[in-house]
Amino acid sequence: MTKQTRLNRSIRAWMDVFLHRSMRGWWRFARSTGLSMPQFSMMMQMYHYGACGMSEVSERFEITPAAASQLADKLVQSGLIMRQENPNDRRAKLLDLTQKGRELIEQGIEERYRWVAEMEARLTDEQRTQISEALDLMTRIGQDLEVDPVH
Amino acid sequence: MTKQTRLNRSIRAWMDVFLHRSMRGWWRFARSTGLSMPQFSMMMQMYHYGACGMSEVSERFEITPAAASQLADKLVQSGLIMRQENPNDRRAKLLDLTQKGRELIEQGIEERYRWVAEMEARLTDEQRTQISEALDLMTRIGQDLEVDPVH
DNA sequence: CTTGTTAGTTAAGCATACTTAAATTTATAA
DNA sequence: TTATAAATTTAAGTATGCTTAACTAACAAG
Numbered sequence: 423m424t425k426q427t428r429l430n431r432s433i434r435a436w437m438d439v440f441l442h443r444s445m446r447g448w449w450r451f452a453r454s455t456g457l458s459m460p461q462f463s464m465m466m467q468m469y470h471y472g473a474c475g476m477s478e479v480s481e482r483f484e485i486t487p488a489a490a491s492q493l494a495d496k497l498v499q500s501g502l503i504m505r506q507e508n509p510n511d512r513r514a515k516l517l518d519l520t521q522k523g524r525e526l527i528e529q530g531i532e533e534r535y536r537w538v539a540e541m542e543a544r545l546t547d548e549q550r551t552q553i554s555e556a557l558d559l560m561t562r563i564g565q566d567l568e569v570d571p572v573h
Numbered sequence: 574m575t576k577q578t579r580l581n582r583s584i585r586a587w588m589d590v591f592l593h594r595s596m597r598g599w600w601r602f603a604r605s606t607g608l609s610m611p612q613f614s615m616m617m618q619m620y621h622y623g624a625c626g627m628s629e630v631s632e633r634f635e636i637t638p639a640a641a642s643q644l645a646d647k648l649v650q651s652g653l654i655m656r657q658e659n660p661n662d663r664r665a666k667l668l669d670l671t672q673k674g675r676e677l678i679e680q681g682i683e684e685r686y687r688w689v690a691e692m693e694a695r696l697t698d699e700q701r702t703q704i705s706e707a708l709d710l711m712t713r714i715g716q717d718l719e720v721d722p723v724h
Numbered sequence: 725c726t727t728g729t730t731a732g733t734t735a736a737g738c739a740t741a742c743t744t745a746a747a748t749t750t751a752t753a754a
Numbered sequence: 755t756t757a758t759a760a761a762t763t764t765a766a767g768t769a770t771g772c773t774t775a776a777c778t779a780a781c782a783a784g
Binding site: 458460461485486488489492493496511512513514 | 769770771772773774775779780781
């Protein structure tokens with residue numbers, strides 16, 4: 423068991439409230455659009471990291487290239503992503519969100535962050551500053567730790 | 574589009590780093606145990622909210638009672654949860670984690686929070702206090718907002 | 725220009741997670 | 755006590771997501 427410091431407890435409590443709410447929100451949104459989680463996640467990846475090749479998808483999601491290709495198929499058919507030839511290497515493909523796909527994700531993000539506004543409304547200016555500073559600090563450190571042993 | 578305040582930006586940045594990392598971590602852990610996400614989520618629910626009836630599961634996950642029952646089957650067969658009669662109403666069942674199931678979830682939690690320790694190591698005492706206070710504040714408010722429009 | 729490698733697709737097959745519909749058992753109310 | 759409602763389960767059928775294996779096309783090197 424990890425030693426329970428105050429920071430540790432604070433983070434856990436926050437995550438309990440927050441991670442749950444957030445994951446649940448995303449799950450609902452994905453459902454409401456008729457997309458499965460894998461399909462939705464694939465779009466999120468593209469939203470965050472931009473266009474990518476099929477093999478990149480396959481590595482990130484730890485699935486076979488075949489699975490990635492099939493997953494992409496459905497999204498292409500729905501007009502949410504496009505599969506183009508990579509001009510530099512015609513074997514490879516470039517997957518990217520279509521306008522329609524991007525709008526869908528952005529709509530989800532907006533819905534998801536609505537409660538941030540609600541929360542903000544309940545804070546004083548001082549508290550807002552305090553929280554911003556704390557989060558920025560954590561984000562910075564979190565990014566440093568992003569030596570993420572992916573494989 | 575939501576107005577972009579500093580707090581807003583801070584929260585979004587934090588979420589990008591952490592939500593992603595955390596969700597990915599859970600997903601990997603679930604995979605490593607051989608459980609599917611729905612199976613794993615069901616166990617997490619029980620870990621957080623304790624024993625519950627089949628219909629509760631069905632409502633929380635927004636699936637039919639039939640689906641919930643089938644999902645439970647697999648976990649029962651794996652010895653991770655138990656399905657008992659509810660003594661107050663013998664039509665109903667009480668689902669709960671077995672010892673084995675609880676240990677599995679706890680192991681996942683430990684793994685997931687390992688980075689918290691890493692992060693903590695990079696902070697000064699002042700920073701730790703600052704972050705704890707900020708998170709506790711947000712958690713409190715987050716819980717207040719938990720008027721969660723479930724349906 | 726052939727030979728091997730890389731990127732991706734297609735097809736067949738399996739497991740899982742759903743659904744609806746019908747059955748079972750227990751509770752509740754007239 | 756009898757009828758209705760509630761909490762599940764079972765069965766049958768569908769869609770999705772994955773895998774392996776076989777295939778195509780493009781690049782890279784000798």
